[in-house]
Amino acid sequence: xxxxxxxxxxxxxxxxxxxxxxxxxxxxxxxxxxxxxxxxxxxxxxxxxxxxxxxxxxxxxxxxxxxxxxxxxxxxxxxxxxxxxxxxxxxxxxxxxxxxxxxxxxxxxxxxxxxxxxxxxxxxxxxxxxxxxxxxxxxxxxxxxxxxxxxxxxxxxxxxxxxxxxxxxxxxxxxxxxxxxxxxxxxxxxxxxxxxxxxxxxxxxxxxxxxxxxxxxxxxxxxxxxxxxxxxxxxxxxxxxxxxxxxxxxxxxxxxxxxxxxxxxxxxxxxxxxxxxxxxxxxxxxxxxxxxxxxxxxxxxxxxxxxxxxxxxxxxxxxxxxxxxxxxxxxxxxxxxxxxxxxxxxxxxxxxxxxxxxxxxxxxxxx
Amino acid sequence: xxxxxxxxxxxxxxxxxxxxxxxxxxxxxxxxxxxxxxxxxxxxxxxxxxxxxxxxxxxxxxxxxxxxxxxxxxxxxxxxxxxxxxxxxxxxxxxxxxxxxxxxxxxxxxxxxxxxxxxxxxxxxxxxxxxxxxxxxxxxxxxxxxxxxxxxxxxxxxxxxxxxxxxxxxxxxxxxxxxxxxxxxxxxxxxxxxxxxxxxxxxxxxxxxxxxxxxxxxxxxxxxxxxxxxxxxxxxxxxxxxxxxxxxxxxxxxxxxxxxxxxxxxxxxxxxxxxxxxxxxxxxxxxxxxxxxxxxxxxxxxxxxxxxxxxxxxxxxxxxxxxxxxxxxxxxxxxxxxxxxxxxxxxxxxxxxxxxxxxxxxxxxxxxxxxxxxxxxxxxxxxxxxxxxxxxxxxxxxxxxxxxxxxxxxxxxxxxxxxxxxxxxxxxxxxxxxxxxxxxxxxxxxxxxxxxxxxxxxx
Numbered sequence: 144x145x146x147x148x149x150x151x152x153x154x155x156x157x158x159x160x161x162x163x164x165x166x167x168x169x170x171x172x173x174x175x176x177x178x179x180x181x182x183x184x185x186x187x188x189x190x191x192x193x194x195x196x197x198x199x200x201x202x203x204x205x206x207x208x209x210x211x212x213x214x215x216x217x218x219x220x221x222x223x224x225x226x227x228x229x230x231x232x233x234x235x236x237x238x239x240x241x242x243x244x245x246x247x248x249x250x251x252x253x254x255x256x257x258x259x260x261x262x263x264x265x266x267x268x269x270x271x272x273x274x275x276x277x278x279x280x281x282x283x284x285x286x287x288x289x290x291x292x293x294x295x296x297x298x299x300x301x302x303x304x305x306x307x308x309x310x311x312x313x314x315x316x317x318x319x320x321x322x323x324x325x326x327x328x329x330x331x332x333x334x335x336x337x338x339x340x341x342x343x344x345x346x347x348x349x350x351x352x353x354x355x356x357x358x359x360x361x362x363x364x365x366x367x368x369x370x371x372x373x374x375x376x377x378x379x380x381x382x383x384x385x386x387x388x389x390x391x392x393x394x395x396x397x398x399x400x401x402x403x404x405x406x407x408x409x410x411x412x413x414x415x416x417x418x419x420x421x422x423x424x425x426x427x428x429x430x431x432x433x434x435x436x437x438x439x440x441x442x443x444x445x446x447x448x449x450x451x452x453x454x455x456x457x458x459x460x461x462x463x464x465x466x467x468x469x470x471x472x473x474x475x476x477x478x479x480x481x482x483x484x485x486x487x488x489x490x491x492x493x494x495x496x497x498x499x500x501x502x503x504x505x506x507x508x509x510x
Numbered sequence: 511x512x513x514x515x516x517x518x519x520x521x522x523x524x525x526x527x528x529x530x531x532x533x534x535x536x537x538x539x540x541x542x543x544x545x546x547x548x549x550x551x552x553x554x555x556x557x558x559x560x561x562x563x564x565x566x567x568x569x570x571x572x573x574x575x576x577x578x579x580x581x582x583x584x585x586x587x588x589x590x591x592x593x594x595x596x597x598x599x600x601x602x603x604x605x606x607x608x609x610x611x612x613x614x615x616x617x618x619x620x621x622x623x624x625x626x627x628x629x630x631x632x633x634x635x636x637x638x639x640x641x642x643x644x645x646x647x648x649x650x651x652x653x654x655x656x657x658x659x660x661x662x663x664x665x666x667x668x669x670x671x672x673x674x675x676x677x678x679x680x681x682x683x684x685x686x687x688x689x690x691x692x693x694x695x696x697x698x699x700x701x702x703x704x705x706x707x708x709x710x711x712x713x714x715x716x717x718x719x720x721x722x723x724x725x726x727x728x729x730x731x732x733x734x735x736x737x738x739x740x741x742x743x744x745x746x747x748x749x750x751x752x753x754x755x756x757x758x759x760x761x762x763x764x765x766x767x768x769x770x771x772x773x774x775x776x777x778x779x780x781x782x783x784x785x786x787x788x789x790x791x792x793x794x795x796x797x798x799x800x801x802x803x804x805x806x807x808x809x810x811x812x813x814x815x816x817x818x819x820x821x822x823x824x825x826x827x828x829x830x831x832x833x834x835x836x837x838x839x840x841x842x843x844x845x846x847x848x849x850x851x852x853x854x855x856x857x858x859x860x861x862x863x864x865x866x867x868x869x870x871x872x873x874x875x876x877x878x879x880x881x882x883x884x885x886x887x888x889x890x891x892x893x894x895x896x897x898x899x900x901x902x903x904x905x906x907x908x909x910x911x912x913x914x915x916x917x918x919x920x921x922x923x924x925x926x927x928x929x930x931x932x933x934x935x936x937x938x939x940x941x942x943x944x945x946x947x948x949x950x951x952x953x954x955x956x957x958x959x960x961x962x963x964x965x966x967x968x969x
Binding site: 187220221292300301303407414416423427430439441445 | 595596598600605612614779781901903904905906909910913916917922923924926955956957960961962963964
């Protein structure tokens with residue numbers, strides 16, 4: 144027997160769950176199919192940065208839209224997923240890096256993103272715990288961080304309440320399109336059909352696109368994450384660096400979450416692990432930024448699987464081969480902040496046939 | 511062939527002994543300074559107590575193991591004071607930390623003999639200073655010659671409860687009470703099987719009789735209520751007897767534990783699959799009778815592969831080494847392996863009876879009051895875990911263990927659920943009206959134990 148609906152969503156990450164919620168709110172009958180539990184991969188295991196500063200300029204309109212949703216997440220889904228507006232401080236460790244920060248101020252201005260430079264003197268006065276390596280920073284007051292373990296489940300829970308059918312442990316094993324309808328078959332032998340299919344399957348979105356004749360050069364990306372034991376709270380802003388080889392933030396409970404570099408993964412299982420030497424490298428870079436972290440204990444490290452495109456921005460928009468198919472995948476490590484907005488934008492594309500957000504840079508046939 | 515042995519307790523010692531006898535020189539890593547494992551942990555140099563007073567009936571076995579250990583050290587790449595904090599089975603690499611220095615050890619075959627730790631069921635007051643696990647109470651006595659308090663209550667179940675109480679009383683400590691949560695009748699029913707244990711069973715009976723003769727307060731089938739006291743220590747233990755009467759014993763320290771669970775984090779990180787052993791009420795890594803796992807190059811022995819006790823650990827250690835040698839093409843004496851396998855089978859029957867005699871009291875965990883501190887690392891109370899299991903939070907219900915961890919932070923702290931994990935699983939399973947195997951187990955994540963952020967790479 145085949146279950147039919149208006150829109151089928153493949154992938155239960157932040158983007159998919161947000162799309163399910165926004166589509167259901169627009170009265171669409173939605174079925175979301177997720178292989179494991181929602182938010183099990185990139186959306187659930189990432190660093191938790193809710194950052195707009197430093198985004199690729201093409202992504203900024205989406206980031207702005209998403210930030211607006213982050214701001215009212217509590218109303219939308221009943222929890223703010225621990226979203227805290229701490230500001231994001233991006234640090235320069237050389238003159239060349241400082242020049243990059245300055246150059247980005249213009250980009251931010253074009254997109255109405257609040258951003259200000261913190262100069263050589265101010266940086267050590269305002270943040271006395273920063274190490275001597277730091278020469279300057281740029282501060283985005285609207286940015287912050289949230290708990291990635293909560294976002295997708297909360298969006299999914301709200302989507303269910305709005306009428307969406309969220310099916311976990313439903314791995315799609317076959318795709319078909321008969322010219323009018325998509326039919327997806329799961330590992331358990333169930334069939335689902337709809338005139339619209341939204342591919343938000345992260346790294347595995349590449350395989351979905353390939354099934355419809357539009358393969359893209361996507362590769363797995365596994366962020367290398369670690370967390371320390373709790374310490375007295377002193378690092379308020381979410382910290383990044385030019386070049387991105389280390390990032391860290393402290394939560395009010397005291398733990399410092401830090402990342403940098405990439406772990407190892409086998410997307411076919413799926414399986415991922417942080418790499419010991421990468422964890423220690425990131426830890427060393429972190430102690431250079433914040434010397435007070437020396438001697439603190441790392442209690443846990445982890446990774447997950449995201450999809451990375453060659454130009455480091457996602458594929459977003461309608462299929463070029465199959466009417467009714469829409470893509471939003473390959474977020475290249477940027478999906479957590481963008482996810483809620485992507486769901487709203489895809490709902491507009493599907494229901495209204497258009498969106499104000501410029502999506503041309505993300506078209507699938509750009510490669 | 512490069513073999514690495516992790517652990518220098520009974521299993522590790524016998525594994526290395528067999529490897530060295532075959533002409534190999536394994537890398538041998540242990541977290542402690544001088545090996546022996548937890549059961550035969552050695553006192554620091556200078557502590558002048560003889561083996562008999564430290565190990566009791568086990569003195570001969572302990573001394574034999576220590577002698578073998580000392581004789582083997584110069585014939586291996588012996589690395590004491592070293593933590594293996596991660597393993598990469600694909601690269602066949604162990605990640606180690608010693609004196610603040612990082613290092614990596616490659617292997618063709620690794621025998622993991624990582625031991626066990628106490629299973630804990632939290633109760634009100636369990637985090638007060640003066641409360642330790644039964645194992646920790648025993649180690650304090652064995653390695654430092656000191657007791658955990660002046661007036662000590664032992665609370666829990668299992669053979670260790672009686673052994674530690676006996677050892678404390680014998681060493682001169684004031685044992686204020688031995689509170690066994692298992693009813694006498696449960697133990698009596700298991701007696702036919704326990705007889706298989708021969709001397710081991712006889713020793714257990716001796717400890718109990720000795721404690722009774724000394725007039726030490728003993729109660730069986732008890733329900734613990736609380737450990738009373740303040741932030742600075744313990745003043746009493748309260749409990750309910752089988753007839754429903756409440757009691758109170760004044761004390762200044764409590765040793766508690768409900769059997770053992772494998773310290774199998776390395777096997778987990780090595781991607782060895784786990785199965786739930788209903789009799790032990792433990793998740794145990796999958797291995798064959800010789801210690802081979804489904805993961806190439808990974809062998810398991812000792813309590814880390816499933817609780818069997820020290821005697822069994824010595825046998826499984828030797829057996830795993832034989833499996834490594836056999837898999838590497840060494841010719842083995844078939845009589846030796848057959849005899850070893852036969853002894854292991856007989857011990858397994860005794861162990862099964864022991865588990866039936868001292869079953870894990872899941873009902874105590876399941877009945878934990880909502881306001882009891884469950885996960886001490888994250889400050890989580892039992893009621894908060896129960897709420898996560900239901901659809902109360904905006905995130906929806908947590909249908910399994912790792913999702914409950916994601917939502918509530920249970921098992922997410924310094925100990926990674928090693929202490930609260932067993933009780934948390936029972937609480938979640940009860941709330942979801944399903945079994946522990948159905949809700950799964952907490953995923954292992956490196957490091958096995960906390961490591962300093964500023965550890966340097968070895969030169």
